[in-house]
Amino acid sequence: MKLSLALLMSATMLAGCATTTEQPLADTPAVTPIAGTVTTPKPAYGTFGFDEAGMDKTVQPGDNFYGYASGTWAKNTPIPQDKSNYGAFNILSDLSESRTREILDGVASDPNSKIGVAYATYLDRAAIDAKGLAPVQPLLARIKATPKSGYSALIGELSTIGVRGPINAGVGQDDKNPNAYIFGIYQGGLSLPDRDYYLSKDAKLAEAKAAYQVHIAKMLTLAGEPDAARRAKAIVDFETAIAQVSWTRIDSRDATKTYNKMTLAQVQKLAPGIDFAAMIKAGGVATVSDLVVAQPSAVAGIARLIKAAPIDVLRDQLIVNALGNFADVLPKPLDDENFAFYGTILAGTPQQEERWKRAVQFTSSALDDEVSKLYVAKYFPPETKAAADTLVKNIISSMNTRIDQLDWMAPETKVKAHAKLAAFVPKIGYPDRWKDYSGLRITAGDAFGNNVRANQFQTAYQVGKLGKPVERWEWGMTPMTVNAYANFGMVEIVFPAAILQPPFFDPAADPAVNYGGIGAVIGHELSHHFDDQGAKYDASGTLSDWWTPQDVKNFTALTGKVIAQYDAYEPLPGMHVKGALTLGENMADLAGLTVAYDAYKKSLNGKPAPVIDGYTGDQRFYLGWAQVWRRSYREATLRQRLLTDPHSPSEQRTAIVRNMDPWYGAFQPKPGEKLYLAPADRLKVW
Template sequence: MRIFLLAAVSAAAISGAAFAAEKPMYGAWGVDLTARDVAVKPGDDFNKYANGAWEKKTTIPADQASAGVGYDVYNRSQDQLRTLIETADASTPIGALYKSFTDEAKVEQVDDAPLKADLAKLAAVSSKAELAKALGAAHGGFGPDLFSLDIYPDAKNPELNTLYIGQSGLGLPDRDYYLTDGFKPQLAAYTAFAERALKMAGYADPAKSAADVIAFETAIAKVSWAVADRRDIDKVYNPVTMDELKAYAPEVPWADYLAAAGVTGRSQVVLGEKSAVRDIAKLFADTPLETLKAWQTVQGVLEMSPYLSKRFVDSRFDYIKVLSGQTQLRPRWKRGVQLVDGSLGELVGQAYVAKYFPPSSKAQMVDLIANLKTAMAERIQKAPWMAPATKQAALAKLSKMSVMVGYPDKWRDYSGLKLDVTDLYGNVRRSGAFEWAYTLGDLGKPVDHGKWGMTPQTVNAYNGGLENKIVFPAGILQAPYFDPAADPAVNYGAIGAVIGHEISHGFDDQGRKIDDTGKLRDWWTAEDAKRFEAQAAVLGGQYGTYEPVPGMKINPALTMGENIADLAGLQVAYDAYHAALKGKPAPVVGGMTGDQRFFLAFAQSWQDKSRDDSLKQQMASDPHSPSNFRVIGPTRNVDAWYAAFGVKPGDKFYLPPEKRSRIW
């Protein structure tokens, strides 16, 4: 899945035209040639060759963690959403929610009154049994939980939704922030925030209580699973009966806890990070009640601060900016658009696609995806390491992989959500409860494959592994990723590689464990798996040497699936591009061959400049490699790239043919 780190955004001007222009948005044929640094040899750093001049002249806006085409497209989409949201009448859900957020005078007048009501309920908790119910009620309610509750298809019975219980409880992005010296500034900033939050909540000794909270969260971090282990589907699928759960982690009154979350009548659940669930339950029992309540207070204040008065907003930002490197809070309208987008996503999405997503783009994307699926099928058929029976199973999975483009066929109904233009805090709380009830409505029911995990305006795409489907929202179908007026080589190199990436997730180190029905099942021979893992190890060995931030290298165990998909996506897109030429040579355009345009478009689709703190956060918790190595890493393993740019031995990133990864 392609992920853009959008912790902060900034505005960009957009044209008034809603649909496709007659000429490409970038350059004469779809690529910005002025972004290149032609003084850099492609084989020494293809990212700098493609994007170096842009990087030199670009300053990251103060309210963003990074800059680049991902942000550009996101910002463009946010401006488009702004035109829809700001003009919505206050009597509509969109208008009521947005206007409740932008009415700063009202928010300042209310100050922390609604927060005090929630904190008073927490203060009244007098036992661990009551607190367990408060933890369960936090889903769709106020405050944090020590456990995650998610409803997904059952990996062994993928036509039915079940409940997954996993680890949670941390206020920092990942366990490493508590346990490694490299994140000491971030831990210090969080500790300072905890003390401020407790002081605002009226604690008599906020410094001591904050220290207790940090010690408690550090204990959680020590028993939590590393993020690389959490992406292993075999490890995180641990079905247990309710009786087994009660025996395995007896410190939590599970029936009461789940009932408070709205979950009743379950005979079985699935544990994710199994040992962590057990050990966090022990911490719940061993930690003083007052420390647990202080922890809930800190995280409750952290969660609700964006919807309170300026003193809360500023206190939270003083912490958040140390994580991202931002120096300036985003303008209020941007935060308001994000709130509406996150709370009423498909309602906003209906208006968005009607105005900004032409039917012709959807039709063109459907054709592109079909071409990419054909190219992937040919790659599977030619894979020398895959046994014939496994190839047939892989081809069956590919043929059954459903494709969704632009927007869902059926829109969500938000009529049950009541919003008040004068009550921002209440609107956020009601929206959270509404969303949890919507999610909970799927529990124990057949999977609705028409539901989307992203809104249409999302600048992203995903592979729904347990449903064997790939989804491409309208938001990502914009230049430079997809431009109907661009040269075909550009669209294949940019959005084509994204399509190939998502298709290939069905066959990466985790996707290969899921069959054509979405069921967790080992359908490869032992020899297939051994040969696949050998080639994956070659790729992992390369990525383990990359150092995006001084002193911090990429973790190939964490990023393996995405690295494989990046490489496979590029290869499949290249094959599909050449198939589309139907045996004819690609024209030379602007002095560049078709292959050069293809690879250049791919590289510019990852154009990015990030702050070091943001990169550190990504590398600790995100399964995607930093953008510059999403350019360098795949291309140096593709033979055609060497021929296109004359890359030779002696160039920094040259790899001899025998050392290139040959997964697909």
């Protein structure tokens, strides 16, 4: 299992998190590239690495630290028309995309460049429109011709090209044997972001469900299918029934509950409505002996629904999923309708991003390592990697000290916790080897086929891991990604090149700001391995019980307080943060910022931090933290995130400072102010 710092959107939400690469807005400081060809002695932001002009000093830090640190920025920085949200992550994503575009533009006319051909073909909207629906018709015909007896094999077959069915499957590291891969089965079948969209009586969610039914009818009509309204209602009714048997996101994030190892025969007995052997074989795996079922009751319930459903409804769901999955390489009306629902209605984004941005995203995904190795050669100098390595070592050292100071953990468990830290593998910038794409065929003028073959290639790569040693060199993100993640089974923390830039990390900035920014990000990912789920994995990456029963009891009491604090936040009227869903990320923020502060203080070697422009070192540290969480949301996106995102919204993430004693000394919040907590009420876990 791996957890990321910022939300990685699912396929159904992708259009809503579109990014742009226009120049930064007038009130947003320009980001200085880290390429060796461009150097500057001045920080990219302000005089010491923080954008002081973005502050709103009329806001009391104790009432709203996010508003104090970033209120003027939020007021003066509109969300671009093709974005559902906007902040520090987006600014760097824009930069990463524009750099990648420059690379791809340079090879777009080279017929011998696989990435160039893929990019140029995707860009050619006129050629795509000229072909009409012809490229997808064989796929639709295949779905329509399948009898009920062949449905299980069909969903396995379609999964290899990226078309989802009611049951999802894949290959991953075995949580209880991290040196091996295992096949897994998961609940699926929902095209709205969460089961609540189908089941909740909330007016906004009910509106979204109604709009979804209209959207399905439009997609069917655009594909030339008759009786679209009736068929759309049948699909929504089927998915609503699936939602009723599906697990919640809170239960689905529990590593213990979702590890259910079974034989194929046991799975078949659990859910006889699906021929799992046929599904798995059609998905590219000849056979499996053991597999993990993540949500057994949901899989069984979905299988019952499949058995009872008319084949026409099952086919129609797959037809709509196929049209949506490939909408960007089908005629423009289908593409526009797909965005109108998933981008505008669900995420509130007024405008679809320009075609070139989507071409960059497609090429970077389909041929990720081929693009990545060109990107890092140009934009990631060795000195940045070396500086990040040093920060990681300092943060790990601080976490070791923290473990020694815990009063709720048994001494024998502390020994094991230290061993886990010693086993950590930090990955900085980019992988030390690249995947081979010689087997992927990219054809000029065949955007649809390129998409299909890229999905088939990636599926074959993943299922081909079964029975082989775990590929510990592999990354789950490209170097161009502005993000980071923790992988429990690998006992690793991973920081792509693109996040190691201002405002997260700036070699020219004051160290306090860097420790509050990238230092806290490093601490966050490190701390994930000790959050409520990561702590279930031992030093080898094995899901196991390595704590004493009393440790677990003490820890659960502490995590309950974290849940309660976040449950109280209400970012939208009537919609609270889900403390249990966001628990892991909130704990990682709490511990990550704490150990980053310790590391910053150690870096001073006992000397007092200088005062810069009237700000103490502690003030600059916490302002650095607040700066990286600048983000504005469209209401529809914030609503969706409160239901689905394991991360709290940025204002509430920033507010984690209310639990840290040094923040009180730095900004002097007073009793009665909204963020003020009495010392006994401040959360202390690690």
